[in-house]
Every structure is written in C-alpha cells, then in structure tokens.
Amino acid sequence: MGLLSGPEADPAADAGWGHDHDRKGFFTDTSICIGCKACEVACKEWNHNPQDGNLQIMGSSYDNTGSLGANTWRHVAFVEQGKDRIEEARETGRKLVSLGMPSIGPRSGASTPGGRPGEDLSRADTAPPDTPEFRWLMSSDVCKHCTHAGCLDVCPTGALFRTEFGTVVVQEDICNGCGTCVGGCPFGVIERRDDGTVAPKGQRGRVQQDVPNKGTANKCTLCYDRLVEGEEPACAKTCPTTSIKFGDHDDMVESAHERIAQLHEQGMTEARLYGANPEDGVGGTGSVFLLLDEPEVYGLPPDPQVPTKDLPHMYRTAAVAMGGMLAATALAFLGGRR
Amino acid sequence: MTHSSYDEYRQPEPEGGRRKRGGGGKRRRRSPLDGGAGGDGSHEMAMVEDVEFESYYGRPVVKAPPWETPIGIYLFVGGLAGASGLLQAGAALSGNAELRRTARLVAIGAVGVGTPALVIDLGRPERFLHMMRVFKVSSPMSLGTWILSSYATGAGMTAANEVDRMTGERLPLGPLRPLLRLAEGPSAALQGVMGAPLAAYTAVLLGDTAVPTWNAARHGLPYVFVSSASLAAGGMAMALTSRRNAGPARLLAAAGVVGDIVGMHYTKSRMHPLESEPLEEGTPGKLLTWAERLAVAGGIGTLFARRSRTIAVASGLALAGASALTRFGVLHAGHESVKDPRRVMIPQKDRLEKRRAAGITGDSITTGW
Ligand code: SF4
Ligand code: SF4
Ligand code: SF4
Numbered sequence: 001m002g003l004l005s006g007p008e009a010d011p012a013a014d015a016g017w018g019h020d021h022d023r024k025g026f027f028t029d030t031s032i033c034i035g036c037k038a039c040e041v042a043c044k045e046w047n048h049n050p051q052d053g054n055l056q057i058m059g060s061s062y063d064n065t066g067s068l069g070a071n072t073w074r075h076v077a078f079v080e081q082g083k084d085r086i087e088e089a090r091e092t093g094r095k096l097v098s099l100g101m102p103s104i105g106p107r108s109g110a111s112t113p114g115g116r117p118g119e120d121l122s123r124a125d126t127a128p129p130d131t132p133e134f135r136w137l138m139s140s141d142v143c144k145h146c147t148h149a150g151c152l153d154v155c156p157t158g159a160l161f162r163t164e165f166g167t168v169v170v171q172e173d174i175c176n177g178c179g180t181c182v183g184g185c186p187f188g189v190i191e192r193r194d195d196g197t198v199a200p201k202g203q204r205g206r207v208q209q210d211v212p213n214k215g216t217a218n219k220c221t222l223c224y225d226r227l228v229e230g231e232e233p234a235c236a237k238t239c240p241t242t243s244i245k246f247g248d249h250d251d252m253v254e255s256a257h258e259r260i261a262q263l264h265e266q267g268m269t270e271a272r273l274y275g276a277n278p279e280d281g282v283g284g285t286g287s288v289f290l291l292l293d294e295p296e297v298y299g300l301p302p303d304p305q306v307p308t309k310d311l312p313h314m315y316r317t318a319a320v321a322m323g324g325m326l327a328a329t330a331l332a333f334l335g336g337r338r
Numbered sequence: 339m340t341h342s343s344y345d346e347y348r349q350p351e352p353e354g355g356r357r358k359r360g361g362g363g364k365r366r367r368r369s370p371l372d373g374g375a376g377g378d379g380s381h382e383m384a385m386v387e388d389v390e391f392e393s394y395y396g397r398p399v400v401k402a403p404p405w406e407t408p409i410g411i412y413l414f415v416g417g418l419a420g421a422s423g424l425l426q427a428g429a430a431l432s433g434n435a436e437l438r439r440t441a442r443l444v445a446i447g448a449v450g451v452g453t454p455a456l457v458i459d460l461g462r463p464e465r466f467l468h469m470m471r472v473f474k475v476s477s478p479m480s481l482g483t484w485i486l487s488s489y490a491t492g493a494g495m496t497a498a499n500e501v502d503r504m505t506g507e508r509l510p511l512g513p514l515r516p517l518l519r520l521a522e523g524p525s526a527a528l529q530g531v532m533g534a535p536l537a538a539y540t541a542v543l544l545g546d547t548a549v550p551t552w553n554a555a556r557h558g559l560p561y562v563f564v565s566s567a568s569l570a571a572g573g574m575a576m577a578l579t580s581r582r583n584a585g586p587a588r589l590l591a592a593a594g595v596v597g598d599i600v601g602m603h604y605t606k607s608r609m610h611p612l613e614s615e616p617l618e619e620g621t622p623g624k625l626l627t628w629a630e631r632l633a634v635a636g637g638i639g640t641l642f643a644r645r646s647r648t649i650a651v652a653s654g655l656a657l658a659g660a661s662a663l664t665r666f667g668v669l670h671a672g673h674e675s676v677k678d679p680r681r682v683m684i685p686q687k688d689r690l691e692k693r694r695a696a697g698i699t700g701d702s703i704t705t706g707w
Contacts, residue, residue: 004476060395061395066397067397067398069401079394085392096704096705099694099699099702099705150547150548153476153477154476154477154478154479154546154547155477155479156469156474156477156479156480156482156483157465157468157471157472158471158472158474159468174465174468174471175461175462175468176460176461176462176463176465176466176468176469177460177462177465178459178460178461178469178479179403179404179405179459179460179461180403180477180479180543182401182403182404183400183401183402183403183547183548183549184546184547184548185400185401185548186400186548187399187548188399188400188401188548188676190401192404192461193461214461215460215461215462216461216462217461272704273704274703274704275703277700277701277702277703277704277705279700280701280702280703281701281703282703285703291704293392294392295704296392296394296399296679296683296687297392297393297394298394299393299394299395299397299679300399301399301400301683301686302683302686302687302690302702302703302704303686303687303689303690303702303703304548304686304703307545307546307547307548307553308476308546310545310546310556311476311478311542313556314478314542314545314546314556314560315542317542317557317558317560317561318535318538318539318541318542318560320560320561321541321560321561321564322534322537322538322564324561324564324597325421325424325534325537325538325564325565325567325568326424326534328568328590328593328594328597329421329424329425329428329586329590330428331589331593332428332572332585332586332587332589332590332593333429333431333432333586335586335589336585336586336588336589
C-alpha cells in the first residue's frame with residue numbers, strides 16, 4: 001500500500017512491484033534549453049497524439065502550444081524578461097538558498113558519482129555576473145510522475161496505475177473518462193481527450209481528424225512502451241542540448257544537485273530546483289526541474305499539495321456531518337410524532 | 339519590458355493587450371477583496387496591496403474535471419435520495435406508512451434520474467461498469483460508486499414493495515412476492531445505512547481535487563451537502579405527504595435549512611478570499627444567493643406547513659429548488675476558480691509564506707534536499 005503523503009522511498013515497490021527496477025525519472029535543466037520544441041514533436045509523433053486546435057498563432061510569445069493537455073504531453077514554455085525581473089529572480093533565489101535549498105557548501109555525506117564529491121564551495125567566488133539586459137526562459141514541462149500522484153489516488157477504475165518504473169500511466173482500454181483524475185492533479189497535467197472539456201484552449205477551434213482513445217484521460221506515459229524495451233523516452237532521446245535528461249530517479253536528483261551547485265558557484269542564484277524535495281506536498285516528483293525564476297513564471301504551482309494528503313481529514317469531516325444528519329433525522333421523528 | 343536599443347525595431351504592442359496578459363508580464367494584484375469579503379476580520383490575511391504577481395500569460399494552472407450539467411443534477415438528486423433513505427427508515431421504524439411510502443418513491447425516482455446522469459457524463463459511458471473493477475478508499479469516486487450501487491439496490495427493493503402494495507399486489511411477481519416482502523426489512527436498513535454516506539460523499543469528491551474553490555471548501559462542504567440533502571428530502575416529503583403524517587419531514591427540512599446556511603458561512607470563513615470569491619460573484623454567486631433565499635423562504639414555510647397543504651407544497655418545492663441551486667452554484671464556482679491562475683497561485687504563495695514565517699522551510703517544492 002502506498003502512502004497518501006510524505007516521503008516515500010520506493011513508490012513502485014509499495015504499489016506491489018518487486019525491486020527489479022529502479023525508479024525512472026527526468027531531470028529537465030531549463031538553463032540549457034534552447035526552446036527548439038523537438039521534444040514536443042518527438043512526443044507527438046511517437047505517441048500518435050492528435051493535433052491540438054487549428055494551428056493558430058497565439059500571439060503572446062514563441063510558445064504557440066499553450067499548455068499541457070490531453071494531446072500535448074510535452075510543452076515548452078517561453079518567457080521573455082527584462083533586467084528588473086532577472087534581478088528579482090536572483091533575489092528570490094538567494095532567499096531560497098537561505099531557506100536550505102541545496103546550494104553552496106559541503107553536502108552532508110554526499111557521494112556523488114561522476115565528480116564533485118562533496119566539494120566545499122563555501123569559499124568560491126560567488127560575485128554575480130553582470131545582469132543581462134534581457135533573457136529568454138525556456139522550459140520543457142511534462143507530467144511530474146509524482147511520488148504521491150493525485151490523479152492515480154482518485155481514479156475509480158484502476159485505469160491509472162504505478163508502473164514498475166515508479167511512473168504513473170493510464171490504461172486507455174480501462175479508463176471510462178469519468179474525469180476525476182483531471183481535478184486530482186495539482187499541476188493541471190492530465191486531461192480528458194474530447195471536445196467537451198470545461199477548459200478548452202483559448203478560442204482555438206476544432207479540426208476533423210482521427211482521434212485515438214477518445215473520451216479517455218491522457219497524459220505522458222514516460223514512454224512506458226519504450227521503457228519496457230529498455231529504450232529511453234522519445235523526448236529525452238531527441239533533445240539536442242541534453243536539457244531533458246532521463247535515468248534513474250536517484251541519479252537525476254543527484255545531478256540536479258550538482259548542477260545547481262555549479263550555477264550558484266557562477267553567481268546565478270536565480271537557479272533553483274523544483275520537485276527534488278521528498279518532503280514537499282507531492283512527496284517529490286519523478287520529473288525534477290531546474291528553474292531560473294519562480295515556478296509561477298513558468299505556469300507551475302508554487303506550493304502544490306496532493307489533494308489526497310488531506311483525505312483522512314475530509315473523511316472525518318464527512319463522518320461528523322453524517323452523524324449530524326442521523327441525529328437530526330432521529331430528533332425529527334421523535335419530535336414529529338405529535 | 340526590454341531596454342535594448344534594438345527595441346526600436348519592435349512592433350508597437352497593442353494597448354493593454356500583450357503586456358497585461360502577457361509574457362511573464364506583471365499583473366497588478368488587485369485586492370481580492372474588491373468583492374467585499376475580508377473586512378469582517380475573519381481571515382488573517384497577509385494581503386499586501388500592489389504586490390506584483392507573475393503568471394504564465396494568465397493561463398490556468400490546474401484543470402477542473404469535465405463535470406457538467408448532468409453532474410450538477412446528480413449532486414442534487416444524490417443528496418435527495420440519500421436523505422430520503424433516512425426518512426424512509428425513520429418512517430418504517432415509527433410506523434408512519436404514508437411518509438415511508440413517499441420517501442421510498444422519491445428515493446427511487448432520484449436514483450432513477452441520478453444514475454443515468456452519472457453515466458452520461460462519462461467520456462466513455464459504455465465503460466460505466468469499469469467503476470466496479472476496484473474498491474479504492476483513496477478515491478471518493480470509487481467509494482461513491484459502491485455507496486450508490488448498494489443504496490440503489492436497497493431503494494429498488496423497498497420501492498418495489500411499496501408499488502406492489504399500492505397496486506393491490508398486482509405486480510406479476512408470482513412466487514417471488516414472499517421473498518420480496520422478506521427482503522423489505524433488510525433492504526430498508528441498507529437504504530437507511532447508505533443514505534447519509536450518499537449525501538455526504540460528493541462533498542469529499544469535490545474537496546479532494548486541486549480545484550481551488552472546491553479544495554478550500556473541504557473543511558465545511560460536507561456540512562453544507564448533508565444539510566442541503568436534508569432540506570431537499572424533507573421538502574419533497576412534506577409536499578407529497580398529508581399534513582398529519584409529514585411532521586418529521588417538516589422538522590428535518592427546517593434543520594436542514596439551518597445547517598445549510600450556517601454550514602455555508604462556516605465553509606467560506608475557512609477559505610482564502612480568492613478561493614471563496616467564486617462562491618459570491620458571477621453566475622455561481624447568483625445561484626448561491628438565490629439558493630439561500632429560497633432556503634430561507636422554504637424554511638419559514640415549514641413553520642406554517644402544518645396548517646395548509648398549499649404552503650406545504652410551495653415551501654417543499656422552494657426547498658428542493660434551493661438544494662438544486664446550491665449544487666449547481668458550488669459546481670460552477672469550482673469551474674470558475676480554475677480560470678484565473680491567481681486563485682491557485684496567490685493562496686499557495688500565502689500559505690507558503692505563512693509556513694516560512696512559522697519557521698517551516700523544509701516542505702516546499704523548491705527547498706530541502
Ligand atoms: S503531475 Fe499530475 S498527472 Fe502527472 S503524476 Fe502527478 S498528479 Fe498525475
Ligand atoms: S478519467 Fe479515466 S484515468 Fe481518469 S480517473 Fe476516470 S477512469 Fe481514471
Ligand atoms: S516521456 Fe514519452 S510520453 Fe512523456 S513527454 Fe516524453 S515522449 Fe512524451
């Protein structure tokens with residue numbers, strides 16, 4: 001039985017799998033993303049995902065995809081910022097460092113495979129580089145494959161399941177499109193594939209096309225079909241800059257920590273990790289990100305909590321309410337005799 | 339936004355267009371209290387005026403489940419059925435045959451409307467039975483499916499008994515009739531036991547989502563939903579039962595009205611102003627305002643319903659209407675709340691700040707090891 005919240009070392013084992021596989025995950029280093037969207041294309045092609053809308057230009061930035069959804073499992077966000085905002089980002093990042101974000105200084109008991117073993121950076125030169133006039137932020141977003149996945153917890157059919165790789169996948173032949181998972185995801189990732197969703201994308205119209213798995217919930221599978229063959233996911237394989245790294249989750253977190261230390265060493269305090277903390281509201285994510293500004297700038301929630309974390313409390317509240325209802329009915333019959 | 343000399347070549351930005359909505363563009367944080375909440379001092383608020391708020395082109399951060407009108411109907415009739423289940427059990431125990439019959443017929447009618455509504459709203463209605471593959475405590479939807487199906491089993495049996503009696507035992511049951519009668523007691527018990535859960539689980543279903551208004555309402559919504567169910571079932575039974583036998587229904591309805599109004603105010607008092615705003619403004623706000631008005635009117639009506647059948651029918655219908663409006667109001671308020679990313683981001687940032695101010699820093703998604 002998996003847990004509802006808190007750190008959980010091996011979600012796949014707790015879901016009933018043996019220990020044959022390591023948990024797989026991504027480390028998306030947005031500091032080297034060039035916004036080419038090759039991952040978006042590779043994902044669409046590999047998974048035969050239908051077209052999203054009518055190819056209209058959104059006019060807000062170089063991002064014309066908009067957001068993750070039933071037909072878009074990778075989404076490259078694009079943001080343009082000026083000097084003021086860059087400085088703000090540096091400031092908020094610096095604050096995070098003081099709150100204990102992994103950073104400069106020796107890591108306690110760290111044994112890092114492939115370099116920088118517990119290197120002490122506390123005396124390194126951390127004078128910030130000159131702040132550029134403006135910058136482009138590009139970040140390839142994807143399903144987080146949460147340790148405590150809201151979507152999976154609330155699915156009533158068992159269509160969503162935890163794979164042996166610790167990832168979260170929908171079985172399209174089981175899902176009946178009840179839509180519960182859509183509300184269960186604190187990151188707004190999973191969506192029901194049809195044309196009647198509550199939040200259609202902007203004003204973009206619909207097009208005639210072959211739509212597989214109509215009416216079922218869809219999201220990134222972390223290329224389950226490729227993983228079982230020992231292949232890496234299509235998006236990571238195609239990424240020309242290695243911004244999307246794929247591998248064992250532990251290694252991903254490890255290299256995320258190394259990379260952030262490196263960036264901080266260069267004075268880029270705006271860099272921060274997203275999802276690398278097993279104590280966070282979703283027990284840490286399978287897809288770890290390195291961001292260069294606050295999460296909300298990229299459209300990521302700043303304090304996501306898996307809704308089921310509070311489920312025991314909700315059941316208790318409901319039990320009290322039901323007790324009140326029973327008492328009211330009993331009293332009504334006692335008082336209504338006359 | 340940018341300051342380089344190349345900016346001269348840039349196309350002029352449309353007035354108030356791109357910049358306001360746009361690209362890491364700054365949104366001035368309007369006071370969430372524009373709607374008028376918060377002055378009551380019920381929220382300790384870290385609200386600072388003029389905090390700049392970043393979002394990704396103002397696009398939604400979380401998604402609401404694709405639950406439309408059929409689910410609104412189901413929330414209403416599910417509650418109606420649930421509380422009617424309690425009424426029929428009470429009436430059966432206290433020997434009130436007329437009230438028992440009414441409650442059972444209302445219940446089976448409600449289940450008869452609600453179950454198809456649930457199925458229609460599925461993306462793949464033909465796979466409805468896939469819900470029965472698993473029993474999952476972590477999924478209120480799964481629990482609800484089992485609650486509804488066991489309730490419906492009980493309700494079907496009790497209603498069949500009532501209909502058989504009403505038609506003078508003319509249902510073509512043959513040798514099954516004694517069996518049906520034998521099953522009546524256990525069925526009534528099952529229907530009674532499943533009644534309250536049926537009325538309450540939908541509140542947990544909504545609370546257990548990332549939709550800001552529903553999730554934040556989790557501390558009080560179960561109270562609202564069981565009360566709304568009670569006033570609807572009490573109201574319907576009151577309207578359809580003779581005045582002499584409707585006493586318990588009137589009392590249950592009156593209690594429901596009080597619980598409904600108090601419960602809703604309590605629910606809102608536990609929410610961030612940006613989360614409760616959709617319950618007060620726009621179409622959902624209007625629905626909920628009218629729900630409260632109808633509930634008050636119907637509640638007052640219950641006090642006089644003993645004297646006149648006309649008043650009983652009118653206030654009974656008003657109460658049923660109030661319950662339906664409450665359900666649609668809450669449903670749509672949730673959908674409304676995901677449209678503006680501020681309703682997701684700002685309450686989250688505020689609670690993060692609050693935890694940090696209290697010295698808890700290790701539990702956020704951007705800190706810790
Ligand atoms: S990000 Fe959302 S869809 Fe992906 S595993 Fe987590 S809860 Fe599920
Ligand atoms: S839509 Fe499908 S995957 Fe999502 S909760 Fe319902 S059955 Fe599960
Ligand atoms: S892992 Fe596969 S399914 Fe997921 S985003 Fe990458 S290509 Fe798409």
